[in-house]
Amino acid sequence: MYEKTLKDVLTKYKDGMIELNDAINILNHLPYEDIGFAKIDYNREVRKGFPEVIYCEGKTPKQVKEIAMHMFERGSNVLGTRASIKHYEALKEVCDDVKYYDLARIISIKAEDITKTKGVIGVIAAGTSDLPVAEEAAVTAELMGNSVKRIYDVGVAGIHRLLNKIDEIREFRVIICIAGMEGALPTVVGGLVGCPIIAVPTSIGYGANFHGLSALLAMLNSCSSGVSVVNIDNGFGAAYSASLINKIGE
Amino acid sequence: MYEKTLKDVLTKYKDGMIELNDAINILNHLPYEDIGFAKIDYNREVRKGFPEVIYCEGKTPKQVKEIAMHMFERGSNVLGTRASIKHYEALKEVCDDVKYYDLARIISIKAEDITKTKGVIGVIAAGTSDLPVAEEAAVTAELMGNSVKRIYDVGVAGIHRLLNKIDEIREFRVIICIAGMEGALPTVVGGLVGCPIIAVPTSIGYGANFHGLSALLAMLNSCSSGVSVVNIDNGFGAAYSASLINKIGE
Amino acid sequence: MYEKTLKDVLTKYKDGMIELNDAINILNHLPYEDIGFAKIDYNREVRKGFPEVIYCEGKTPKQVKEIAMHMFERGSNVLGTRASIKHYEALKEVCDDVKYYDLARIISIKAEDITKTKGVIGVIAAGTSDLPVAEEAAVTAELMGNSVKRIYDVGVAGIHRLLNKIDEIREFRVIICIAGMEGALPTVVGGLVGCPIIAVPTSIGYGANFHGLSALLAMLNSCSSGVSVVNIDNGFGAAYSASLINKIGE
Amino acid sequence: MYEKTLKDVLTKYKDGMIELNDAINILNHLPYEDIGFAKIDYNREVRKGFPEVIYCEGKTPKQVKEIAMHMFERGSNVLGTRASIKHYEALKEVCDDVKYYDLARIISIKAEDITKTKGVIGVIAAGTSDLPVAEEAAVTAELMGNSVKRIYDVGVAGIHRLLNKIDEIREFRVIICIAGMEGALPTVVGGLVGCPIIAVPTSIGYGANFHGLSALLAMLNSCSSGVSVVNIDNGFGAAYSASLINKIGE
């Protein structure tokens, strides 16, 4: 409904190429499909460069299946996060092409091929307990068409493991940096590289960790520059931001 | 001290081009200068692509002056944030070229010219009370060599002011989005554009705002994708991240 | 025991129409019925214009059944919130007219017909995960005699879905606005309409959502005017307030 | 920019009554005036039924003066909240009609007369320390054209003071209920009346009051129905909501 679209529709309508009701229709009904319990936002691909993603948690397998198939049938790639094996199985019944990444809790259906980026997103995780979040980030980034490189278990308590990888790390175009507990990793990495870092606090820890609060606050207060932060355990969100950034360089 | 540097120094040393102590010296003493109360990290420009920035709050005018002049004399551009008028005046005594941006609380000395980027960073702020943070972001980004465009007072309580600017907003390569109170602006902007957004919560508000907590939590929980967050009132940090991202596209 | 009742009883008693003990009795024993484990507040309908509502959570099916039947037998409509299927089944045994709204977790028995209001309460929800709270609000409002219109899945990440409904939304006399995560919806809606809005934060989200805290704080700090807030997930409370407001216009 | 306006402008444009650019202009430039450091939202009166209100805190006297005079000169009533005596004095220089309510910290200029409502908003406050917030609510409501009745110092520690006023209280169409400390007043009032209540927690108290948190949580968790809540100390917001509700009955 913004200026350029407006001008275009106004002109066509003036010229009699479209009717009044059609003009209104176009302006209004184009961007989403109402399937009863949800409104699928097809316009999102236009606005954001990537189709709507299904957040499966809290949705029934049947709901996920329905939304996914509507999207798939319109030629859209499908990406579902926080998906359980049940969501996958429901989808599997009607679609052979569905894939399930269990550690990452992701389901995907590929409708059209995506060229991989030349620029690489580095996914760096502090500990093995952070892997589900790291894999959510890595798989999301891959499914969004990015080249991805994983560097895991390089927490700062044994900093030589990280320093040992530093040349590799310096090649990344953007870094997703994942840590729980004291959340120091993005600060240390941020001091060593010159690319943007998306930091992801995880809820790994106990006691005064307060379900990820310690890592979250540490990352928000990082004394390294170039670090921005997403929600606790939000591997998907980090990958989405990283992908937008990575594609700037293509 | 990483692999490539290591190989280089090892080779030179083997070839007798440098002595043992020199090799150690190079590996160790190159990266910073110890001026007593501080260690200036000249290596940072190599690592991060931008010289160390002076955080003036909590430093005396004399300390800031000293650090700034050491940097300036080595040919480095100087950027000081959270600077008071007193920091500026101390610096003014010894350096004519120093500039003070009072709303942004920034001091700068230009040692070498910086070419402006083609890509534009959009700085979008919700209310007039958010301006100090917005200006800290905008001025920092400019001093780091970015083309910057400001769009202020477009809070979501009067959303037509924002929608009216949407075509302009869609041209930005990366957006810094600043809001206090309920912090809804990055979510709304994030739903409308396809570029990465750095969200900055401000401490503007009262009562259950809890000094910016409400905006911070809202931004971390944004239902829009592509939004990452920096600390409350951290305009500088947002600009730094945005600048790293913007330069990927140059 | 308030002034008018006082005058009335005093006059009757003076005139010998009632005895001393009766006067005291009337003043004291009229307002509730003690059924052992609970005191049913029949006077509430007089004071509030609607009978007491049974909050079923933490009550056994047997307790709910007993309270409900006592009320029903005195000709009162029955409304039970946060009811499980077990509460419903217990009630079903003794009363055919009981209805169960599973998504809304509400049970109801209609003792007397309620005329629908002319004014419409709009129930606007951001995401499909917010539906249980939204339905609790919508069903409660309907059972309290209001005309209700639901507009679901119009979260601000795809704001055209909301703008597309704006003419419809502007017809509502009062709006219940429901959102989790960053809780931005009431602020955006509040900027577009001129009717009172009751905002309901939901506990939908994870990490720094802190079980609804992010949406709660965002709504309390809304920069839009005309927005007041109820407890997290409190669809019932929002409907109650909205119904009181809606009936002012009848 | 919504459907009806769209239809109207489209029709006029089709009929040649307005030009293409004019149509775009109307759709875009009508709603606000850009005065450099702020965008005055004149369209707000259309949308919300009341002109934009100036939140003075954090604005300089000069800024407030400029915004206020722009509004006043276009025939709009002016209402400024959280105004200091300095804001008032700046405005006084250029406008004789400005009034200052010091306890309520409000400035106003009356451009056009407002008829008082028949329905009455009751402003009920628990203690004398709550008066600044209560007055902000009461004065705002009056300036928005409402009949207002104040009942102060009726905290629940001496409940007979409240019960004594109950007949009066029962006549109100909507109640603003203000309390600090344990914030029990709205719950007790809510149990006695059948009209909607807007509860305002104040920051009055100390220690575990945590600047109003205790009253805020108490009000959000009220066991009385019909109570919704605004931000701590937000007398203005309560009055705005109450005014929207009160006018439904006119």
Add this chain to the structure above:
Amino acid sequence: MYEKTLKDVLTKYKDGMIELNDAINILNHLPYEDIGFAKIDYNREVRKGFPEVIYCEGKTPKQVKEIAMHMFERGSNVLGTRASIKHYEALKEVCDDVKYYDLARIISIKAEDITKTKGVIGVIAAGTSDLPVAEEAAVTAELMGNSVKRIYDVGVAGIHRLLNKIDEIREFRVIICIAGMEGALPTVVGGLVGCPIIAVPTSIGYGANFHGLSALLAMLNSCSSGVSVVNIDNGFGAAYSASLINKIGE
């Protein structure tokens, strides 16, 4: 080991009535019995006027049985709180006299009779969901030898239920006042009576109740005098304090 005991033992020892080691032994080993995994504090009855109470949560049925039987065999009354049915059954095997109060989650064995106090402790609870905590308080107080009177379901949302009982309430020597949600009951009761009140917040509620925090803060900030507070859901602690107070008047 305090002055009087010291004088006594010193004198006896000087007079040769006891040996050096015995003197030391008496001073040291008298006050508790070490049964391996626990040290039973028999001296507590001397210090506090009531034997040690067994907090069963987190102890195995076997541990509780062992501690209880050690105490019982030494002639001590036994009181166990937060006891599950399993704790009771383990004790039942070895002791016929054990009693279980399931709503209060208390087990007791009576070794010696306790005379009831003349003064009465009133246990006043706001809602039926608060009953487990109320019963923990009431049963504890009774087992400690107090006369107890229960007044339940008199929450302030229907204040006539409370006012109707006021003459009865005014006869209590000390009141235990229990409420969840907004926790207003102790404040209202505290405004009506002249005896000390022990307030118990319960974790009843949801959302911004934060597991009893809202009621706890409200009670700590009560504007009524004479109210002191114990931990959330701590019916036992309230009864203990109330019993100490009640016995002052015997």
Add this chain to the structure above:
Amino acid sequence: MYEKTLKDVLTKYKDGMIELNDAINILNHLPYEDIGFAKIDYNREVRKGFPEVIYCEGKTPKQVKEIAMHMFERGSNVLGTRASIKHYEALKEVCDDVKYYDLARIISIKAEDITKTKGVIGVIAAGTSDLPVAEEAAVTAELMGNSVKRIYDVGVAGIHRLLNKIDEIREFRVIICIAGMEGALPTVVGGLVGCPIIAVPTSIGYGANFHGLSALLAMLNSCSSGVSVVNIDNGFGAAYSASLINKIGE
């Protein structure tokens, strides 16, 4: 307005001893005096056994003076807490008998003599920084007619200072126990005595003390029985509760 009063007034009215309006008047207007900005609750002395206390913080010297003189002229003792020297000076102008306790921040005027209790309230404070709160408690208790004994600077870091006083401490009828920082004192004292303890956390400390939160939580979670808690720094409230308890034994 409760049953007995009701019976009394009803009987008198029936017997023609009082008129209808007088009956209503008596029932309504007796309990307080409205002096414009406040409603003085004279009935409180009847209900609570002690006149209303003036909380001076947030009241102007003029307001305090006016309330105090109204009370004093009706023969009521006056007690004002959190009073500054300015409150005292305002009162001093019109009343010679006013006394100021500067450490306790209390003003008092004695209208009638109060007999001291036989039972003693012990005021035990951990450190010298806790003295203002301790003195507020001690002076309040004395002005309410209690015998008071102070034991200061006996924090648990040097526990022999406390144990040395134990015989004295064991003579108290009720104890007010005051501590900041880790707030351990009431737990240790509670383990040694058999009388009720009112614990007062103070805001003394820094860092993770969070303005008294650490002491407050510690006291609420005390493993000693017989400890109840008042708000942070609330010496007055502790004294009020302690006084009510102490007088049970007279």
Add this chain to the structure above:
Amino acid sequence: MYEKTLKDVLTKYKDGMIELNDAINILNHLPYEDIGFAKIDYNREVRKGFPEVIYCEGKTPKQVKEIAMHMFERGSNVLGTRASIKHYEALKEVCDDVKYYDLARIISIKAEDITKTKGVIGVIAAGTSDLPVAEEAAVTAELMGNSVKRIYDVGVAGIHRLLNKIDEIREFRVIICIAGMEGALPTVVGGLVGCPIIAVPTSIGYGANFHGLSALLAMLNSCSSGVSVVNIDNGFGAAYSASLINKIGE
């Protein structure tokens, strides 16, 4: 990769004793072994004086088995914390020497004998519910080669139990002090001894305990000197610190 190693490798390489690639290899690949899902940090024993410890929570039995066997086969003692019986059983299959401490939730395999220290670590716990944490601390300390002495159930509510042990306690070289609820024990012990104390808050308690927050804050704010604190329930961490301290004295 630090100076001495650097000098050593440089010299050898210069002297032709090692090749360029070998030099790089040594500097890089020595410190850890990459087994796919984890990088085992063998260098840690050199740096810290104790091999890496396996935190079992969140790792599968298979993962724990694999890491443990890799370590064991290289002659390293194995210590696994937060181990369930399943971790133990998986390890038991392949290694007879594995031991399981169920209360402490620890698994260990002894590869080489460790001499016990002469200095003793005292593990002092307040209540029986704190035993799992206390045992985690005690067993860890023992497996790290320390002499350990346990003193349990000496909470400050019965302080004579603690004072009775004071001579024994005064012999410890370092103390681990464990308590939940109000967390007062380290403060009292800290006032009595002259050795360093590591305080461990436990999550034992309910209500305003907030999962150990009350004890944590109390310990951080201890008025006793010589007390430092580890995370809630972190018996392992306390033992590690205590062991490092204890070995200073050997």
Add this chain to the structure above:
Amino acid sequence: MYEKTLKDVLTKYKDGMIELNDAINILNHLPYEDIGFAKIDYNREVRKGFPEVIYCEGKTPKQVKEIAMHMFERGSNVLGTRASIKHYEALKEVCDDVKYYDLARIISIKAEDITKTKGVIGVIAAGTSDLPVAEEAAVTAELMGNSVKRIYDVGVAGIHRLLNKIDEIREFRVIICIAGMEGALPTVVGGLVGCPIIAVPTSIGYGANFHGLSALLAMLNSCSSGVSVVNIDNGFGAAYSASLINKIGE
């Protein structure tokens, strides 16, 4: 009053070497001196190996002077923390030997010489803003007789500054590690050394730093072993613990 003292006094008393009252006197009155507003704990030096330290904040210059002089006159070294220049000046009037460390906010009077330890305490601070806390730690440690080495401005954002000092750092017997903001320094240092670390979070930072909470939580959740934590900004407490540890090795 503990076993050995007991035996000793008992024996002397039995043997007639001391009288009954003297025995009691010795047991009771030895350990402290009551100077009215405070009880000076001379026994502390016996128990803790260091005299009582004066926490000056919240004490008047006169009080500090009096306590200090009482101690000094009894031959005790005096150490006062959080001292302002006013405390110093008051003391200076009566004692020439007093010294003031302004950055550390410490006053001291040396009554007897202290031999320096052979073992060195390293005080490592992240940034120049952390210096007041670092100096409080360093000066305290020195005044307690320790050899101290300062390493400042080695925050992890430029990790080469830290690595460059690693050989020096590895020589320390115990480390005090000070950082604000994200508090990562102790974790990184903890991964590199084998000595105990006392971590001190500082309140340096802004926004989501929440006055040191971010650094505090990060340090409590450190993934490095051997790190224990003291209160925010508590340089004194860290030095006290470090000194106790350091002296174990002498």
